[in-house]
Amino acid sequence: MAGVNLQLRHGYSIAQFVPTVSSPPPPRVVRLGISPSRVLCCNLRAKIAAGLTSRRLDTVSVSSAVDSPPSSDSLTEDRDDKGRIPLLEVRDLRAVIVESRQEILKGVNLVVYEGEVHAVMGKNGSGKSTFSKVLVGHPDYEVTGGSIVFKGQNLLDMEPEERSLAGLFMSFQSPVEIPGVSNMDFLNMAFNARKRKLGQPELDPIQFYSLLVSKLEVVNMKTDFLNRNVNEGFSGGERKRNEILQLAVLGAELAILDEIDSGLDVDALQDVAKAVNGLLTPKNSVLMITHYQRLLDYIKPTLIHIMENGRIIRTGDNSLAKLLEKEGYKAISG
Amino acid sequence: MAAATVLSRLSLIPNLSSKPKSKPNRRTTTSVSVRASFSDPFVLQLAESLEDSLSISPSSSSSLQRIRDSSAETLLSTPWPSRKDEPFRFTDTSFIRYSQIEPVSRNSTNLENLNETHFPNAVIIDGFVSNLTIGESDLPKGVYFGSYSGLGEELTNRVSEFVGDFDSGDLFWSINGIGAPELTVIYVPVGCKVEKPIYLRYFAGEIGDQETKRLPVSNPRVFVLVEEGGEIGIVEEFVCRDEDGFYWTNPVLEVVVLKNAKVKHSYLQKESMASAHIKWTFVRQEAESEYELVEVSTGGRLGRHNLHVQQLGPDTLTELTTFHMCVNEQTLDLHSRIVLDHPRGSSRQLHKCIVAHSSGQAVFDGNVRVNRLAQQTNAGQLTRSLLLKPRATVNIKPNLQIIADDVKCSHGAAISDLEEDQLFYFQARGIDLKSARRALISSFGAEVIERFPNREIRDQARNHVKGLL
Numbered sequence: 001m002a003g004v005n006l007q008l009r010h011g012y013s014i015a016q017f018v019p020t021v022s023s024p025p026p027p028r029v030v031r032l033g034i035s036p037s038r039v040l041c042c043n044l045r046a047k048i049a050a051g052l053t054s055r056r057l058d059t060v061s062v063s064s065a066v067d068s069p070p071s072s073d074s075l076t077e078d079r080d081d082k083g084r085i086p087l088l089e090v091r092d093l094r095a096v097i098v099e100s101r102q103e104i105l106k107g108v109n110l111v112v113y114e115g116e117v118h119a120v121m122g123k124n125g126s127g128k129s130t131f132s133k134v135l136v137g138h139p140d141y142e143v144t145g146g147s148i149v150f151k152g153q154n155l156l157d158m159e160p161e162e163r164s165l166a167g168l169f170m171s172f173q174s175p176v177e178i179p180g181v182s183n184m185d186f187l188n189m190a191f192n193a194r195k196r197k198l199g200q201p202e203l204d205p206i207q208f209y210s211l212l213v214s215k216l217e218v219v220n221m222k223t224d225f226l227n228r229n230v231n232e233g234f235s236g237g238e239r240k241r242n243e244i245l246q247l248a249v250l251g252a253e254l255a256i257l258d259e260i261d262s263g264l265d266v267d268a269l270q271d272v273a274k275a276v277n278g279l280l281t282p283k284n285s286v287l288m289i290t291h292y293q294r295l296l297d298y299i300k301p302t303l304i305h306i307m308e309n310g311r312i313i314r315t316g317d318n319s320l321a322k323l324l325e326k327e328g329y330k331a332i333s334g
Numbered sequence: 335m336a337a338a339t340v341l342s343r344l345s346l347i348p349n350l351s352s353k354p355k356s357k358p359n360r361r362t363t364t365s366v367s368v369r370a371s372f373s374d375p376f377v378l379q380l381a382e383s384l385e386d387s388l389s390i391s392p393s394s395s396s397s398l399q400r401i402r403d404s405s406a407e408t409l410l411s412t413p414w415p416s417r418k419d420e421p422f423r424f425t426d427t428s429f430i431r432y433s434q435i436e437p438v439s440r441n442s443t444n445l446e447n448l449n450e451t452h453f454p455n456a457v458i459i460d461g462f463v464s465n466l467t468i469g470e471s472d473l474p475k476g477v478y479f480g481s482y483s484g485l486g487e488e489l490t491n492r493v494s495e496f497v498g499d500f501d502s503g504d505l506f507w508s509i510n511g512i513g514a515p516e517l518t519v520i521y522v523p524v525g526c527k528v529e530k531p532i533y534l535r536y537f538a539g540e541i542g543d544q545e546t547k548r549l550p551v552s553n554p555r556v557f558v559l560v561e562e563g564g565e566i567g568i569v570e571e572f573v574c575r576d577e578d579g580f581y582w583t584n585p586v587l588e589v590v591v592l593k594n595a596k597v598k599h600s601y602l603q604k605e606s607m608a609s610a611h612i613k614w615t616f617v618r619q620e621a622e623s624e625y626e627l628v629e630v631s632t633g634g635r636l637g638r639h640n641l642h643v644q645q646l647g648p649d650t651l652t653e654l655t656t657f658h659m660c661v662n663e664q665t666l667d668l669h670s671r672i673v674l675d676h677p678r679g680s681s682r683q684l685h686k687c688i689v690a691h692s693s694g695q696a697v698f699d700g701n702v703r704v705n706r707l708a709q710q711t712n713a714g715q716l717t718r719s720l721l722l723k724p725r726a727t728v729n730i731k732p733n734l735q736i737i738a739d740d741v742k743c744s745h746g747a748a749i750s751d752l753e754e755d756q757l758f759y760f761q762a763r764g765i766d767l768k769s770a771r772r773a774l775i776s777s778f779g780a781e782v783i784e785r786f787p788n789r790e791i792r793d794q795a796r797n798h799v800k801g802l803l
Contacts, residue, residue, distance in 0.1 A: 136762050159766075159767075160762055161763075161764050164761070164762055164763055170762060176756050178759065178777065180784075181780075186763075189763075194764055246763060
């Protein structure tokens with residue numbers, strides 16, 4: 001529940017905070033910002049953010065369950081009773097479209113542990129894609145309540161590029177074209193931004209090229225793909241492969257795949273699924289947004305969530321998807 | 335569109351009412367646009383000082399003299415343009431007007447550290463050709479590149495048929511006509527395909543003084559004639575050593591592309607940020623000819639390109655791709671006009687501009703005129719502008735005037751800041767907003783820069799734009 005305490009970000013979250021505080025969660029070990037393996041990634045900004053948050057906490061923690069403010073020096077892990085380490089914790093997340101103020105997410109709760117594969121399914125308009133965009137900080141949406149904690153850090157405090165550098169990756173459902181910027185240059189920029197963040201030497205285009213060529217095989221693409229402008233004139237399949245190529249090059253602790261299967265033929269789907277499976281490690285997690293059982297045949301999920309009207313209404317194993325395939329959403333929402 | 339009508343009434347209708355080449359017509363046009371005005375004493379004084387400056391220069395060539403005479407005649411009745419004149423509605427030339435304009439004096443400035451180029455090239459300083467470098471195998475036999483006075487009799491006669499025969503110029507065209515010290519000629523004979531482009535490097539040698547407002551003006555003039563089936567690339571580059579150099583370059587380029595000939599024209603304007611640069615490019619295209627222009631302009635407190643493409647026969651192809659970038663307190667202006675008088679002409683125009691300064695201004699007046707006989711014309715025009723700072727200004731006036739009834743024409747204009755979606759895509763991959771903006775801004779111009787046919791020029795333009803950003 002540490003996430004609750006980290007949610008005080010902007011003024012607007014105060015109102016959401018009060019009800020949470022009035023029913024304090026059971027005390028538990030305080031979640032630490034940084035696990036041993038992640039100490040390297042910890043940059044000044046994260047420390048500052050943590051510091052700020054803890055100061056804010058001091059003023060409002062009267063009824064909070066936190067025994068002591070989070071400290072980035074302590075190294076205790078927040079494993080649950082099964083020994084799993086949570087990677088992403090979403091609590092009662094609410095979000096509106098900035099322009100129309102229409103509420104799309106109405107209290108989403110979800111925890112993804114390290115090494116897990118989750119699938120979110122749901123009807124058109126149920127809020128699946130909005131959920132994934134909110135996670136990466138899309139400017140079209142505003143979070144009005146709840147919290148998102150990723151690797152112990154309050155995601156809502158972070159700019160989109162900081163979220164990416166922290167290890168969050170979203171493959172776009174329909175990636176934009178960027179005329180005039182070559183795929184290679186784009187990837188190189190992104191890759192070097194990551195290297196800078198890790199304090200490692202950046203790669204020049206020639207060094208980077210050799211790294212890329214090996215990654216191209218992962219998604220079964222030719223090298224001329226790199227000289228083309230980002231997504232410009234790409235077919236639907238090429239765009240999806242390109243997203244996975246970016247994932248392969250940049251790496252991610254949590255990959256959010258937003259309808260990575262839409263518009264793909266069977267061969268392309270297999271390529272993409274193979275690439276994603278190849279990137280999975282016991283520490284990495286995947287959150288898939290999909291309409292179809294088909295993708296789940298290739299990438300086996302740990303859990304399936306059904307989303308409806310801005311909430312997750314059911315969570316279960318693969319049998320849930322099978323039920324869905326057979327009887328449609330009526331069987332679940334009814 | 336009301337404005338467009340005014341424009342047409344002033345300068346285009348006289349064109350239609352009589353044969354374009356007839357001499358009396360030249361007078362008609364001039365007098366139409368200024369009928370109500372008398373001689374402008376300031377212009378007369380300027381014309382006199384230009385004439386005086388040339389009296390010592392050894393140019394008695396008939397063509398140049400003819401240009402001077404007709405320009406002098408025109409200047410008698412042409413006032414300095416004001417914002418009330420439609421072609422200068424958005425373009426303020428008053429800083430030139432209220433400077434102490436002085437013709438350049440010929441002194442050969444030595445230019446060290448010139449960038450190496452492997453193209454046949456001419457270094458033109460203040461309008462005078464100071465250095466002409468042509469390698470032995472550079473130009474095929476029959477190709478001429480040099481001064482007008484060095485042409486043989488036969489070529490002199492051939493070139494004289496075309497030189498200076500233009501009746502839609504303005505004051506600045508005439509000022510060049512009276513002030514041009516020499517005429518540089520590029521001649522490509524029938525069926526000759528010149529592999530290497532000819533590189534014209536214009537330098538501003540004499541610099542004035544912003545304090546005393548002494549503004550030296552130079553009038554370089556080049557004429558290109560490509561005979562039937564010939565092909566050539568022309569590269570023009572305008573530069574100044576001094577980044578804050580105060581001067582005025584007023585160049586003219588005439589291009590005649592005869593039947594089935596091709597000209598690829600690259601134009602890179604990198605003048606100083608305090609200068610004035612007002613250029614005329616006048617192109618005539620015979621049947622089945624092709625003319626392609628790629629332009630990148632960034633310099634000048636005032637930079638203006640007047641581009642007139644006149645179609646002289648059917649089945650022509652015209653491609654204009656231009657990019658203007660204002661990163662300072664400056665005005666960059668493209669006034670282009672494509673006049674189609676014959677069937678099945680095809681023209682494609684893309685104009686892009688970036689204004690990255692709150693006192694920066696971009697102006698575009700893009701006129702495409704599809705006259706009665708120009709059936710089955712295919713004309714497309716697109717302009718896109720990026721305004722990156724509050725109060726940055728762009729004035730655009732895309733206008734198609736179509737009289738023929740069986741044509742395919744399109745035009746579009748977009749003015750915006752950078753696309754949010756594109757910026758977010760960068761951010762979502764860990765690239766900060768500042769770097770993302772920089773990448774998107776340079777990619778905006780890249781669409782034009784990539785069209786330069788020569789790699790050397792492409793790289794040069796790319797680095798130049800990158801340096802300014």
